[in-house]
Amino acid sequence: MDNVVSIKQDIKMKSVDLDLYYQDFQALHGINMEIKANHVTALIGPSGCGKSTFLRTLNRLNELIEGTTIKGQVYLDNISIYEKDVDVVALRKRVGMVFQKPSVFPMSVYENVAYGPRIHGVKNRSQLDEIVEKSLRDANLWDEMGSRLNSPAARMSGGQQQRLVIARVLAVDPEVILMDEPASALDPISTAKLEELIADLKNNYTIVIVTHNMQQAARVSDFTGFFLNGRLVEFNRTKELFVNPSSQQTEDYITGRFG
Amino acid sequence: MANDMKDKLLTFMFWLSGLIIILILAGIIGYVVYRGISSLSLDFILQPPSRAGRAGGISTTIVGTVYLTIISLLAAVPIGVGSAIYLEEYAHSQSRFASLVNLTAETLAGIPSIVFGLFGFVFFVIFLGMGWSVLSGGLTMAIMILPTITRTSQEAILAVAREYRENSLALGASRWQTVRKVILPSALPGIVTGIILSIGRAVGETAAIILTAGSSLGMPISPLDPARTMSVHLYIMAMEGISTERAFGTACLIVVLIVIINYLANLSLNRLTRAMS
Numbered sequence: 001m002d003n004v005v006s007i008k009q010d011i012k013m014k015s016v017d018l019d020l021y022y023q024d025f026q027a028l029h030g031i032n033m034e035i036k037a038n039h040v041t042a043l044i045g046p047s048g049c050g051k052s053t054f055l056r057t058l059n060r061l062n063e064l065i066e067g068t069t070i071k072g073q074v075y076l077d078n079i080s081i082y083e084k085d086v087d088v089v090a091l092r093k094r095v096g097m098v099f100q101k102p103s104v105f106p107m108s109v110y111e112n113v114a115y116g117p118r119i120h121g122v123k124n125r126s127q128l129d130e131i132v133e134k135s136l137r138d139a140n141l142w143d144e145m146g147s148r149l150n151s152p153a154a155r156m157s158g159g160q161q162q163r164l165v166i167a168r169v170l171a172v173d174p175e176v177i178l179m180d181e182p183a184s185a186l187d188p189i190s191t192a193k194l195e196e197l198i199a200d201l202k203n204n205y206t207i208v209i210v211t212h213n214m215q216q217a218a219r220v221s222d223f224t225g226f227f228l229n230g231r232l233v234e235f236n237r238t239k240e241l242f243v244n245p246s247s248q249q250t251e252d253y254i255t256g257r258f259g
Numbered sequence: 260m261a262n263d264m265k266d267k268l269l270t271f272m273f274w275l276s277g278l279i280i281i282l283i284l285a286g287i288i289g290y291v292v293y294r295g296i297s298s299l300s301l302d303f304i305l306q307p308p309s310r311a312g313r314a315g316g317i318s319t320t321i322v323g324t325v326y327l328t329i330i331s332l333l334a335a336v337p338i339g340v341g342s343a344i345y346l347e348e349y350a351h352s353q354s355r356f357a358s359l360v361n362l363t364a365e366t367l368a369g370i371p372s373i374v375f376g377l378f379g380f381v382f383f384v385i386f387l388g389m390g391w392s393v394l395s396g397g398l399t400m401a402i403m404i405l406p407t408i409t410r411t412s413q414e415a416i417l418a419v420a421r422e423y424r425e426n427s428l429a430l431g432a433s434r435w436q437t438v439r440k441v442i443l444p445s446a447l448p449g450i451v452t453g454i455i456l457s458i459g460r461a462v463g464e465t466a467a468i469i470l471t472a473g474s475s476l477g478m479p480i481s482p483l484d485p486a487r488t489m490s491v492h493l494y495i496m497a498m499e500g501i502s503t504e505r506a507f508g509t510a511c512l513i514v515v516l517i518v519i520i521n522y523l524a525n526l527s528l529n530r531l532t533r534a535m536s
Binding site for chain 2: 082096172
């Protein structure tokens, strides 16, 4: 069983010498990163630096793009997720994802949240009701939408839609939540609510968030990784990385000299 | 100043092109209705033709048209939508088979209908022994509308936001669950549009239908009965000089039928989209 390694208990996910190629183009170069359980890890860097690509390797969503090849390992607890016998559906149930654009399905609020549980075989109505209510409460949306469960999700505001998407992910009961620039389409008030929510969620979930916004990374995260040209230039406690970067490139980026 | 004039002139020209389209459509429909309205009556719709169409109504041709259209849709919609789902959701974009399916659909769309008619005649009517029948005509028609249904379904599926797909898969859904629960419902309006276009084509087709369904004036009951559609009836009334007035009456009903189909399809479409979004 050489695909099982023992990693420190508080490490939820870990990448080891991870390379990723789109056809001939190498998008990730030997990424080594440890993602700590029940903490928020932020990935920052300029456009095209590989931070979103790396995020998508964590739930194998990069496989949807044809011509992608991977070298190296990614572990969830002590399972190597790129082994042949790994069930992608089970993996994605454990590692949920929130995307840049809040993309609610063309269904009611209730059906959006119930979508995941239904897919994974929950049929009992009262059980579904319970999951929907709990997920909406955990996503700080129950007070606003609890009485409007049957209204179309598309009529909600952008900020509400993004929290609905998070509720939809929570309903599947994941362990890790990946967020790909979740606030980039939101106004400042909705963004503040989202950041509040992220702070609440880390008590029960491990969160990895890609963001363009360095203030946001500084506000919400415990650890930060700075990506540049497909390489992880620096990875450290957020406070440390922003106050006292060890690499000149990191310093140039966070002080706004490029990016 | 010169540019300003040019702009105004061009705007006028484009406006004129729009106006010409409206005039052509209004002119044709207006004339058809003007010439045909006198033959229209409840009897014209409900009575079977007699004396080769000189008297009576056109009930059997209305039934023939609807019957044949339904058969062609029953055959073409599952195959067309199915291949569109395969091409957009399952096939790799560089797959040889996928590009072959695409090429075939494109080529099929460009073949003149009479060629399909000849094929249907030789294959369904003679080789498979179905005779001149609603079934032979419906299946021939199905082949003709298949490219339209495939293409429009493909476009509708392609237009579904990539995010839906990713979100569903990221929640741990399988490809099929994603297609069935998210993609198809969102693509439905586009798919229905393709079906409406196809109905229009099936109702309007003449040559290929004469070759495969015949031109019998009897009431088609079994799918193996021969039938005459309204368009075929119109053609024969006009071509054989039986009755120009009755040809216009039939034309008038065809136009009304198409308008009703479009209206109903739009109505159900609006309901569907409202129920979903």
